[in-house]
Amino acid sequence: MRIRRCFHFSYLMAFCLILTGSSAHSQxxxxxxxxxxxxxxxxxxxxxxxxxxxxxxxxxxxxxxxxxxxxxxxxxxxxxxxxxxxxxxxxxxxxxxxxxxxxxxxxxxxxxxxxxxxxxxxxxxxxKTSVEYQLFRADLTGSKANQDFRKAWVDWSKSRITKDTSTTRRMKRVYDSLAIPSKLLTVKSTLSAIEKNPSSFINSTILYSLLDNLPDAEIKNIFLSLPKKGKRNRYAEELQYLVDSLFVGGYAPIFTQTNTNGVPVNLESYKGKYVLIDFWASWCVPCRADNPNLVKAMNKYKNRNFTILSISLDVKKELWLDAIKKDGLEWDHVSDLKEFRNEVSMRYNVYSIPDNFLIDPNGKIIAKHLHGTELLNLLGKLLN
CATH class of the missing domain: 2.60.40 (Immunoglobulin-like)
Structure with a gap:
């Protein structure tokens, strides 16, 4: 099910620009x-x-x-x-x-x-690495599809500043229509570059930028096929971390954060249950719209070894608490009130909300990004 999300725009735009633990590798x-x-x-x-x-x-x-x-x-x-x-x-x-x-x-x-x-x-x-990366980016930015897409984004952004609603809507439609061709070209060009030069040091970096464009399984297969000597940078480290800890089949990272009463809550305390690790915020409209589906899932399966642990990306505690009460979210909630600097959000690579991870009683991730009726349907298969 497609669902609108609330994004952390500084990181989102940084990675648009890219395409147009301590290190284990010494500098x-x-x-x-x-x-x-x-x-x-x-x-x-x-x-x-x-x-x-x-x-x-x-x-x-x-x-x-x-x-x-x-x-x-x-x-x-x-x-x-x-x-x-x-x-x-x-x-x-x-x-x-x-x-x-x-x-x-x-x-x-x-x-x-x-x-x-x-x-x-x-x-x-x-x-060599710098030259390869510049040639790769030149190949992307020189394409008409990406040039048109970038221009559409600029036009849309300018129209939002003027607050001309009709123009903004029209510019947004143009932007949306060009997004898919640009995405497809970016994926094709990136995979082609990796295939042509599998030992290049830029491969981990450019593959990382496709995380939102390719299934986890495909990212994993490509990454694991790269030569070990080509995985000597932060992006290779991060991809390895994602494969081990955040892709389906990996074990969810353990964390501790305080609940609404200031009491520390540790994910390990939920071992033996199916847990939906849910990322949301009171200010996130799509999150609030999806909350009734979480309430239905909790009410139906809370006595069948299922629960929810919500991590809020709020800043103001009173708004967080008020949203929990209004939406009837009767399960555990934690937050450090740092919005997208939330330490759990960073550890789980969550750049937009709503987002979630469903883990099994052993802590293994068995599904991600469940929205609408998807969670209820999956729990029905698992717990009935």
Whole structure:
């Protein structure tokens, strides 16, 4: 069943741009040499890691270290620097904090050419991984389907600012009509790139960006087929984590979070039951619309070894509690009131809500994304 979702837009748009635990892999040195003839002396270029959301703490720490140690400052048309990287980690290169572009790095050497006073015309050389990634993105962004899709998104966004309702609706229809062709082309181009060069370090990164476009089983098969030497970056680590812990057949990550009374609740305490781990929020309209289906499931199967544990992405406790009462959600609820920074949400890779995971009495995930009558139907097969 299709259902509207409430998204965390900063991460969603970041991965649209990509397509247009501590590390087990050691970092090695990368030397950067750059040429920027049209940039003024003293212009600062920012290089920052761009990791999967679960590594946001590491991303901040690495970005802070780069700000202190990496001097990408233009002097007489040139700049240079050194840093430690893993093979295939993704970074953003930003100019004066106003414009940025993605760049994929590996140890060794990298030459950056900025022929313009902006990042337009950015060229990389001397680093195989960086070159492969730039060619891959150029292939995607150069297609008419993706160009039309990006333009439609820009037009729709601008119309929303003007608050012209009729124009916004029309722009949204154009955007929606172009989304599927763009998605299909992106999937086809990405899988083709991986097939042509299975040992490339960019493969984990570009495969990760297809998580919402391909079934888990297909992502898993492709990832496990990649050579081990090509899995040396954060995106490979995250894909391995998803395969082991968040795909159907994996064991749901254990967590502890406080309930509405401030008492810690641990997922392990539910062992021996079928549990729906449900992500929602009081402000999420689709979540509230789906809550009656959860109530029906709970009322019908609560005495047959089934329960629900809801994780709220709320910020204000009073709104959270009020929604629980109004919707009649008579089961356990937990939250740290950090919205999409919720630690359980990050651990479960939840970027949009409503979302959920159904686990069996042993803690194994047996189904995901159950909405409408899907949950009731599945529980009927399992528990009747």
């Amino acid at each position: 090695e040195s990368l030397t950067i040499q750059g040429y920027a003839p049209k940039l003024k002396d003293g212009t600062l270029l920012y290089l920052r890691p761009f990791y999967p959301r679960r590594f946001s703490k590491d991303q901040k720490e690495d970005a802070d270290a780069l700000r202190k140690d990496l001097g990408l400052i233009v002097k007489k048309g040139f700049f240079s620097g050194k840093l430690k990287v893993r093979s295939g980690d993704l970074y953003t290169l930003s100019l004066n904090k106003t414009s940025s572009d993605f760049i994929c790095l590996s140890p060794g050497k990298l030459m950056i050419n900025l022929p313009d006073s902006s990042l337009n015309g950015l060229k990389v050389d001397g680093n």
